Amino acid sequence: MSSNGFDRSAAWALLTEWTQGESLRKHALGVETCVVAYGNAEADRLGLEESDPERGELLDLYATTALLHDFDYEKHPSLEEHPFVGVRELERLGWPESLRRAILGHATYSGVPRDTYLAKVLFACDELSGFLTACALVKPSKAIADVEPANVRKKLKDKAFARGVNRQDVIQGAEELGVDLDAHIAFCLAAMQRRADLLGL
Structure with missing residues (x-):
């Protein structure tokens, strides 16, 4: 727990207070x-042990x-309001x-640069995690365990599939993070497969 x-x-309490929709909660x-x-992975690079309080605070x-x-998105979905309303509430609290700067940075139109590793990670994972969920839901099993990285890359090229996902953000996110797109897809997919039960996938 953070000190x-x-x-x-x-x-989670704040998210569920503001967001009633199951799909947005699952996206989060x-x-x-x-x-x-x-x-x-960052904590490992920094040499922080599992028992180190700094590791817990970072995570x-x-x-x-x-x-x-996106906790304010359900109530304030417009570009004029999201994520600005939510960030003002977070500042008030x-x-x-x-955290607030990273959230502002994930909106490319906010004008806030993604100048921290956290901000870059959030931007890189936002659209991709939604796309990976979409890839799972079109499987007969609806299981993310059945999704393969090569299939994800193929579907990214299919503009008719999951139209709501911004492909450019997925590509740009990996570039800003300094990781190969295929490696980024595989890394996030493996993470989501490990938590499939929690994600309902």
């Missing part, structure tokens, strides 16, 4: 899954940022600036 009380359970969980996987920051990135 300041802004932990995952607090983020999908993004969280991918973002936290990158957070764990809480990654989880809460992902869970809250005292949530960390690094």
